[in-house]
Structure formats: C-alpha cells, structure tokens
Amino acid sequence: MNPDEKKSVKSILKNANLRCTAARLAILDVLSHSDTALTQKQITDSLKDRYDKVTIYRTLDAFLRADIVHKAFYQEREWHFELADRCGRQQCHPHFACRLCGKNFCFDGISYPIIQMPANFESLQQKVLIEGVCPDCKN
Amino acid sequence: MNPDEKKSVKSILKNANLRCTAARLAILDVLSHSDTALTQKQITDSLKDRYDKVTIYRTLDAFLRADIVHKAFYQEREWHFELADRCGRQQCHPHFACRLCGKNFCFDGISYPIIQMPANFESLQQKVLIEGVCPDCKN
C-alpha cells in the first residue's frame, strides 16, 4: 500500500468508528486490489495466514455493518465479499459465476434498470447473479 | 392432491426419467402449493417429518438436475428452492427478502430486461435478489 492509499484507507476506518489495526488495513488492501469478490479463504490465503479466520470473519462483519463491504453473492457454500464502493447504494453491479469452473467476474460496466417495488415494499439493495459459462470454459 | 394434479405431476417425473415415489410426489405437492421458495427445513416441516432430511436433499438434487426445481436464493445460511416452471429459462422473477423479519416473497409479476453479456460470456440463468423491508415490518 502506498502512503496515499494508506491515508485514505485510514480515513475510511476512522469515519466508521473502527480502530485502525494491521488486520483491517491488510484486508482492505486485499479487497481493493482484487477485481473479483473474495471469500474468507481467499483473503486468508492472500494474507499468507497472518490472521486467524475468526479475525477475518469478524473484520468482514464490522465492515458489513459499517457499509464498507457487502456480500456480493453466495456460491459453492461460501460468501464472496467485495468493497461496497464498487456499487451504487440501491443496486450492485451484476456478478457472473461460471457453472463449469466456478470462477466469477464483476460486470462493473453493465447497468440495469432499478426494479420498481410493489406497494409498501422498500428496496434497500438489489443484486443480480448471472450463472453461465465463462470465456475460458467455452473452448 | 386432486387426481388431475397427480396425473400431471407423475408425467413431470416420467419425462425426467425419475421414479414416481411417495416422497417425490409429496415434495412436488408442497412446492407447487407454496407461493414462496422453500428451504429443506420448511419442506420437512410441511411433510410433518415423514421423510428424512437426506431424502429431501437428494430429491431436490434430482429435481435440480432435471430442471424441475431451481435454487431461488440463499438467505440466512439456507438455500430456498422453488419450481422451475415459475420462471423463464433465461431469467428468474425477482425475489425479495426482508432484512428485518427474514420473510421472503416472489415477485412473479415483475419483469426486468435480460442483461446482455460481454463478448464470449454465455448466460444460462439470471437471478435478482432484492433486500429490503417488507410491508409488515414497515410499521
């Protein structure tokens, strides 16, 4: 993490009333440099087992409550987490999961209309998951 | 189940090359009379524990492979299953999950445009999950 990144990451934590710890900085760093949503296991691996899985889960939970990350989608018995600022508040960009290899992709660039609610329903967030076959598996 | 329903359900199983057993008829019956997607536990409860949870899971798995049911969404550590004929092949109707009470709803009537894929990605199914607050919890 370069000094500028570190500064902005620290202010994210400060704004959320979260202490600035090595684990949190490291997890934010991993998430911000990934172009896909990550599972606890992938984060733990990226950090070379420097932190206990409980720490990862609790950190993600704190981030979830502070709206710093969100649960992008659930696949093969694991949640995939990603930075919340990758999405609008009302709706998240679509995610694509390959049924053959399990790999997943964020379709950042692709937007879709916000779905209108029936009377008395309040929408907080809308998520789209597309299941299909990725380019690598099509051959 | 009335005789007509039974007949049509039997033909569904026959077409899928699945034996027509009491458990399968019962599970199809429960799913077809529910207006929300159901978890294994809810199905087991509806059937008053007449069948083992392994039977429910294996039956749902057979139905999944035969495209008779599909996994509608994942919430609070459980998959919710619903009859596949409730949706189009390419996309499923949106599901709504209440963040407060956990109750969920199928928005059968609401459609949304099919999301176009980037080059070389093949879409098999598109699912939308809306998280929010349901009418009962708004008061």
Next chain:
DNA sequence: TTCTACTTGCAACTCAGTTGCATTAAGCTA
C-alpha cells in the same frame, strides 16, 4: 411374481461460519 436398479433411512461426517474467553494493543488522557 421375480428381478434389478433406483430410492430411502440411518449414522456418521464435512466444513463454512460462530461463540466464549483470555490476551493483546489502539488510541485517548493527563
């Protein structure tokens, strides 16, 4: 009615995610 392959139930398992508790450390205050 017989036979065989598919289905079911039971017991034991797997493993992502959670909880309790003792220890450590962030960061505020004087």
Next chain:
DNA sequence: TAGCTTAATGCAACTGAGTTGCAAGTAGAA
C-alpha cells in the same frame, strides 16, 4: 510517554446446513 480503558485478536470448541456410505426397501419392467 506512561497509564488506562475498551475494542480487537487468537485459540479452542462449537453449530448446523448440507453430504456421504451403506444396508434395506421398493418402483416398475419382464
């Protein structure tokens, strides 16, 4: 900058949805 308070961390043990192996039961074809 030392001391203090409280939040964060690590470890061990747990939870429970979903899975697996295997023996026993049964659908349905012959």
